[in-house]
Amino acid sequence: MSTRLYLDTPLTAGTTLALPPGAARHVQVRRLQPGDALLLFDGSGAEWPAEVAAMGRSEVTVRVGAPLAVERELPFAATLALGMPANDRMDALVEKATELGVARIQPLVCERSVLRLDGERAERKQAHWQAVAVAACEQCGRTRVPQLLPVRPLAGWLADGAAQQALGTRLLLSPRPGARPLAEALAADAAFCSLSGPEGGLSPAEEAEAEAAGFAAVGLGPRVLRADTAPLALLAWAGLRV
Structure with a gap:
């Protein structure tokens, strides 16, 4: 199962971004390496495939791919x-x-x-x-x-x-x-x-x-x-x- 991470910021395909400390720590605990895949979501209803671009001592950078339309919500509030x-x-x-x-x-x-x-x-x-x-x-x-x-x-x-x-x-x-x-x-x-x-x-x-x-x-x-x-x-x- 791919590592899934929520980011409290709008995601854009084709960008490279540094993960916030909590998400970066999660990637490090999972022992992911550059090139490894993960999934990101920002609460808007889509998933963004991404991959680890670089790993530092405390910083993790990822490349964001194109969003995938995903619907797993109930049809009512x-x-x-x-x-x-x-x-x-x-x-x-x-x-x-x-x-x-x-x-x-x-x-x-x-x-x-x-x-x-x-x-x-x-x-x-x-x-x-x-x-x-x-x-x-x-x-x-x-x-x-x-x-x-x-x-x-x-x-x-x-x-x-x-x-x-x-x-x-x-x-x-x-x-x-x-x-x-x-x-x-x-x-x-x-x-x-x-x-x-x-x-x-x-x-x-x-x-x-x-x-x-x-x-x-x-x-x-x-x-x-x-x-x-x-x-x-x-x-x-x-x-x-x-």
């Missing part, structure tokens, strides 16, 4: 809005959601959240999770990197009309009796946003606020799934239907 699970579970969720084709992830602080972030700590975590998504794209073959949105309190996010635009079908993942089966609530190929809670779930008041904002309660079956499992189960189900 999937947004996961979720109460952040604690410890390393959020890292794993971001990685797996990226592999499954998520377009956006909205981390939320909820009433029962164990992980509570704000200020500089929230910004550092957002940047870290964005890097996790990039690494997952390099591994799984995606050419578009999902967006990790800034951490927000649930109530403020639900009340923000701009944030609620263009979300598609709005689904509230709820274990309560009476929630509609997912298959009845989401059409195939439909853009959607799923809202799910942290450990302990959303409070009754939060579920009521979500429903008032247009989210329809849906169930994922008779078992109670963990905070980091439920949104991935929905995303996998939606992606496998297309």
